[in-house]
Amino acid sequence: MALATVNPTTGATETIIEPHSPEEVEQRIAQSAAAARTLRTTTFAQRAAWMNAAADILDDQAEGLGELITVEMGKPIAQSVAEVGKSARSMRFYAENAETFLADQPLDDPSKVGASRAWTRYEPLGPVLAVMPWNYPLWQVIRFAAPALMAGNTGLLKHASNVPQAAMFLDSLFERAGFPKGSFRTLLIGSAEVAAVIEDRRVKAVTLTGSEPAGRSVAATAGKSIKKAVLELGGSDPFIVLPSADLTTALETAVRARISNNGQSCIAGKRFIVHADVYDAFVAEFTERMSRLVVGNPLLPETEVGPLATRAGRDELAELVDDARAKGANVLTGGFIPEDSGYFYAPTVIENIPDDARLVLEEAFGPVASVYRAKDNADALRIANQTTFGLSSSVWTNDPDEEAWFTANLDAGAVFINGMTVSYQELPFGGIKDSGFGRELAAVGIREFCNLKTVWKA
Template sequence: MSIATVNPTTGKTEMIIEPHSGLEVDQRIAEAAAAVHALRRTSFAQRAAWMHAAADILDDQAAGLGELITVEMGKPIAQSVAEVVKSAKAMRFYADNSATFLADAPLDDPTQVGASQAWTRYEPLGVVLAVMPWNYPLWQVIRFAAPALMAGNAGLLKHASNVPQAALFLDTLFERAGFPKGSFRTLLIGGAEVGAVLADARVAAVTLTGSEPAGRSVAAIAGDHVKKAVLELGGSDPFIVMPSADVAAAAATAVRARISNNGQSCIAGKRFIVHDAVYDEFAAAFTAQMAALVVGDPLLPETQVGPLATEPGRQELIELVDDARAAGATILTGGTVPGAPGWFYAPTVIADLPDNARLVQEEAFGPVASLYRARDREDALRIANQTTFGLSSSVWTNDPEDESVFISGLDAGAVFVNGMTVSYQELPFGGIKRSGFGRELAAVGQREFCNLKTIWKA
C-alpha cells in the first residue's frame, strides 16, 4: 500500500510516508477511547475555547495549508485557501452553537406521562471513525470533527492515501489547541484495514464520504456490528434551466459549478438539463465559457482549472468520455488530454447523449458536463430523476409553479433555486437513493453521533 504525496501537476512523488503498524493503530484507538472519558468531564464552554483555538491555528496557517492542499490534490490555490478559511468558520460555528443544539429539552407537560419531570438529553456515542476522501482534504474532515468533538466524541481519521500531509496536520491540530490527548487521531492505513478498525469494540460509529462501493462495504461492516453509520456517497446533480430563468446568469453559474475543485465535487452540477425554448442560448454561452477556461499550474493565481488529483481518476474520466463519443454523443468542446505533464483534462461539454452512454447514469468526477434538452417541465423532471443518485440539485426559474413542482418532485437531499449548490454549516447536508443516508452539518448533523436519552422522573 502506498501512502504518498504525488503532485498531480507534475506526476512526481513529493513524499512517501510509512503506514502505521498494527501496534500503532491499536495504541491510537486506545488513546481515542481514553480521550472520550476525559472529554465527557469537560463543559461545552471548555470545548468551545479549544475549538476556537484550533480555528485560530487554521486561520494563521491558511496560506501554507492552502499550498499543501494544492500540491497534494491539485485544486487552484485560491480555492485551497478558501477551504481552510471555510473549515475554520465551521469550527467557530460549532463552538458557538453546540450548547444550544445539544441542550436538554423538557417535556412541556410531564404529567401526561405520569411524571413530575421528563426530558431528553443528547450524549456522545464515543469514538467515531471517519473515512474521508481527498477532494476536500480539510473541509470534509472538519465538518465531521468539529461537531463530533464539540459533542464530546473522539475521532479517528482514515484519510485518503494521496493526502497524507493533510492527514498528519489534522492528527495534531486539536491537541495543539488544548483538547485532551487522543481526542482526534489519524490512522495511516489502507482501505483493507478499515474493517478491522470499525469492528473494534472501542469504536462506536462510522462516517464515510466516498464512492458507492466503499459505502456499501463500510455500511455492511457497521450493520454486522450494529454500529451507527452516516454515508455521503456519489452524486450526479441535475442543473435545470427553464424558460423564465436568467439564462446568462445560469450559464455563468453552471461553469463555476462544473469546474469548482477541478470538477471533482460530489455536490456539483454535472447534468445540465435545459428547456428546449432556451437550450440553444444556454448551450452556446455555456460551451464558450467552458472552452475559454485557463487550464494550468494550480499554484498560479490565473489558473481556473488544475489537474485531476490522481492518474486513475483521469483515466476513468477519459473512458467515460470515450464511451459517450463512441455511443454517438456530440463533443461541443474538450474531450482531449493536454500534452503537458500531470493529470490534466480539458474542460468538456457533451450533448446528444444516448440512453446507453455510461455518462447518463455514472458520475463524471472531473471537468466534464453533460447537456440534455428537455421538452417541458415534466421531461426535465424525468431526466433529473433518472439516475440512481440523489445528492443535491439546482433549478433556474422565475416561475412560481416551476419552482413548486421541482422543489417537491426532485429526488435529492437539497434543491437550490437560482443558485449553485454549496454546503453551509447552517444547513443539513446529505442525500437519498445511492447517494447515501444520514446528514452532516447544522444541528441535525451534530446529533447523528449522539445518543438521544429520555429521562422520566416520578
C-alpha cells in the same frame, strides 16, 4: 504499502510516509478511547475554547495549508485557501452553537406520561471513525470533527491515501489547540484495514464520505457490528434551466458549478438539463465559456482549472467521455487529455448522449458537463430523476409554480433555486438513494453521533 503525495500537476512524488503498524493503530485507538472518557466530562465552554484555538491555527496557517492542499490534490490555490477559511468558520460555528443544539429538551406536559418531569438529553457515543476523501482534504474532515468533538466524542481519521500530509496535520491540530491527548487521531492504514477498526468494540460509530462501493462496504460492516453510520456518497446533480430563468446569471453559475474543485465535487452541477425553448442559446454560450477556461498550474493565480487529483481518476473520466462518443454523443468542446505532464483533462461539454452510455448514469468526477434537451418541465424532471443518485440539485426559474413543483418532486437531499449547490454549516447536508443516508452540518449533524436519552421522573 507507503502513502505518498504525488503532485498531480507534475506526476512527481513529493513525499512518502510510512503507514502505521498494527501496534501503532492499536495504540491510537486506545488513546482515542481513553480521551473519550475524559472529553465527555468537560464543559461545552472548555471544548469551545479549544475549538476556537484550533480555528485560530487554521487561520494563522491558511496560506501554507492552501499550498499543501494544492500540491497534494491539485485544486486552484485560491480555492484551497478558501477551504481552510471555511473549515475555521465551521469550527467557530460549532464552538458557539453546540451547547444550544444539544440542550436538554423538556416535555411540555409531563403529566400526559404520568411524570412530574420528562425530558431528553444528548450524550456522546465515544470514538467515531471517519473515512474521508481527498477532494476537500480539510473541509470534509473538519465538518465531521468539529461537531463530533464539541459533542464530547473523539475522532479517528482514515484519510485518503494520496493526501497523507493533510492527514498528519489534522492528527496534531486539536491536541495543539488544547484538547486532551488522543481526542483526534489519524490512522495511516489502507482500505483493507478499515473493517477491523469499525468492528473494534471501542469504536462506536463510523462516517464515510466517498464512493458508492466504499459506502456499501462500510455500511455492511457497521450493520454487522450494529453501529451507527452516516454516508455521503456520490452525486450526479442536475442543473435545470427553464425559460423564465435569468440566463445570464444561470450561465455564469453553470460554468463555476461545473469546474469548482476541478470538477471533483460530489455536489457539483454535472448534468445540465435545459428546456428546449432556451437550449440552443444556453448551450452555445455555455460551450464557448467552457472552451475559454485557463487550464494549468493550480499554484498560479490565473489558473481556473487544475489537474485531476490522480491518474486513475483522470483516466476513468476519459473512459466515460470516450464511451459516450463511441455510442454517438456529440462533444462540443474538449473531450481529450492534453499533452502535458500531470493529470489534466480538457474542460468538456457533451450532448446527445444515448441512454446506453455510461455517462448517463455514472458520476463524471472532473470538468465534464453533460447537457440534455428537455421537451418540457415533465421531461426535465424525468431526466433529473433518472439516475440512482440523489445528493443535491439546482433549478433556475422565476416562476413560483415551477419552483414549488420542482422542489416537491426532485429526488434529492437539497434543492437550490437560482443558485449553485454549496454546503453551508447552518444547513443540513446529505443525500438519498445511492447518495447515502444521514446528515452532516447544522444541528442535525452534531446530533447524529449522540445517544438521545429519554429521562422520566415520577
